[in-house]
Amino acid sequence: MRIASLCQLLLALVLAPLLPGVINKVKAFVAGRTGPPIVQLYHDMFKLLGKGAVYSETTTSVFRFAPLAGLAAVIVALTLLPIGSVRALLAFPGDLVLLAYLLGLMRFLTVIGALDTGSSFEGMGASREVQFSALAEPVLMLTMVALARQADNLSLSGIYPAITGNTWVQAGPALAMISAALLAVSLAENARIPVDDPNTHLELTMIHEVMVLDFSGPDLAFIHYAAALKLWVFGSLLVGLCLPLRTGQALADVGAFLAGMFLFATVIGIIESTMARLRLLRVPQMLVGAGAIAIVALVLVLR
Numbered sequence: 001m002r003i004a005s006l007c008q009l010l011l012a013l014v015l016a017p018l019l020p021g022v023i024n025k026v027k028a029f030v031a032g033r034t035g036p037p038i039v040q041l042y043h044d045m046f047k048l049l050g051k052g053a054v055y056s057e058t059t060t061s062v063f064r065f066a067p068l069a070g071l072a073a074v075i076v077a078l079t080l081l082p083i084g085s086v087r088a089l090l091a092f093p094g095d096l097v098l099l100a101y102l103l104g105l106m107r108f109l110t111v112i113g114a115l116d117t118g119s120s121f122e123g124m125g126a127s128r129e130v131q132f133s134a135l136a137e138p139v140l141m142l143t144m145v146a147l148a149r150q151a152d153n154l155s156l157s158g159i160y161p162a163i164t165g166n167t168w169v170q171a172g173p174a175l176a177m178i179s180a181a182l183l184a185v186s187l188a189e190n191a192r193i194p195v196d197d198p199n200t201h202l203e204l205t206m207i208h209e210v211m212v213l214d215f216s217g218p219d220l221a222f223i224h225y226a227a228a229l230k231l232w233v234f235g236s237l238l239v240g241l242c243l244p245l246r247t248g249q250a251l252a253d254v255g256a257f258l259a260g261m262f263l264f265a266t267v268i269g270i271i272e273s274t275m276a277r278l279r280l281l282r283v284p285q286m287l288v289g290a291g292a293i294a295i296v297a298l299v300l301v302l303r
Helices: 002-015 018-030 040-049 060-080 095-115 120-151 156-162 166-187 219-240 250-274 284-303
Strands: none
Touching: 002 018, 002 060, 002 219, 002 250, 018 219, 018 250, 060 095, 060 219, 095 120, 095 156, 095 219, 120 156, 120 219, 120 250, 120 284, 166 219, 166 250, 166 284, 219 250
């Protein structure tokens, strides 16, 4: 079982960059374009790794440390995620709290890296990131608490195996609300439309991209890779909830999980193709609405 848990971690480390590629491919297909290949992010990262990094004289060691430390934080977060009947590499009661803290640590490192440049432009992006995360993190915790109450377990490796087709029959409305809230948080945390546009370079609308403008070379590769892994984390949370396939066979469960992950990326691509980016003033309203949905779901599972 420990070998299977290690294999699922390696699977995430290898396949996570495919998710942004699938999203971009779906967006290109909807728009009638060919679009970049699904493996484009691999090419970009290898190209960046072969270049040198440029550092401003105003930056300190914080700027150099932030990308690699953020990548390390999200990799540790991946070790807490189960796949189907395969337990996580690190599983213990309360690991869902550690997951939220690790994602918050990754964001904190990105923010201080942006602030270390001394640029007011990057400071603006960092301010927006912190503002929206203050609304998104409580929603994530509410969904995790609701799932923990439904499964009567405090470990992710105990919660997700307890969610089956029968669970959906018994508590379908609550689980559907939790899924909707998790999807909203996933879009916000991963800088996707309608919260942010990862392809934009307009000063008045940038959030995540503006914080990483000064990074280059291997540092930028680490940031892109960490962003893909973070998308994998949220995809794992959603797929494990919405596709509760627990056959007991590791290969079958992993195969179904991978199919669900690519379906998750396809759904995000469709959302980005059919929706416009929200005004910044509307984003807090969306996250507060997701929080209200999560609270209702929690009330339902507490009944």
